[in-house]
Amino acid sequence: MAKNNDNYYWKDSNKVNDAELLQVFPEAEQIIPILIDELNQKQKSLNEIIEDQLAVIDKDADEMSRWFWRRWLAVNEIDELSVINRRIARLKRQLRIAQGLPLPKGALSDDLIAAAKEVPIKTYLDRPFKRSGSTLTGLCPFHEERTPSFHIYPDQNRGWCFGCNEGGDVIFIAMKLNSCGFKEAVLMLSGGGNE
Structure with a gap:
């Protein structure tokens, strides 16, 4: 029986959208701006780290070393920045929904x-x-x-x-x-x- 319940949960949970989540958790409207601020601070800090590291990398005269360290930076820092940017975008969309604001023109519901x-x-x-x-x-x-x-x-x-x-x-x-x-x-x- 538990196995069937697990299957039902996974099938059903994929169909919950942001609007439904916000109906279940209305307190999220107060929490989302705090999360956005935290992620914006992480984003700013990570951007500064990336800029500093790029400045150091660009001073290196060896072209192969520059290529290697830029790839390393892309894998280790820029990917994390991309994840943060996606999380911020989703939280902003959730905040718009929680506040009852319409989606921006051209956005998909x-x-x-x-x-x-x-x-x-x-x-x-x-x-x-x-x-x-x-x-x-x-x-x-x-x-x-x-x-x-x-x-x-x-x-x-x-x-x-x-x-x-x-x-x-x-x-x-x-x-x-x-x-x-x-x-x-x-x-x-x-x-x-x-x-």
């Missing part, structure tokens, strides 16, 4: 993204698939092949090709097949909403 993710991959790909246990198997949409290597996991609405090692959710697949960005794929899958 959680409901629109959720609607796009609900489009079944099998329906989107519109090609023959054969049931194999709990998965569906068919030809990969990403590369030419004669033996099916693309598997769809309907309970998760995800697909994976074991031939080319590509796959993901329906949004990723739409992005890959149409050579478009996240926003375009979401709008295409959700019927081109007016957001």
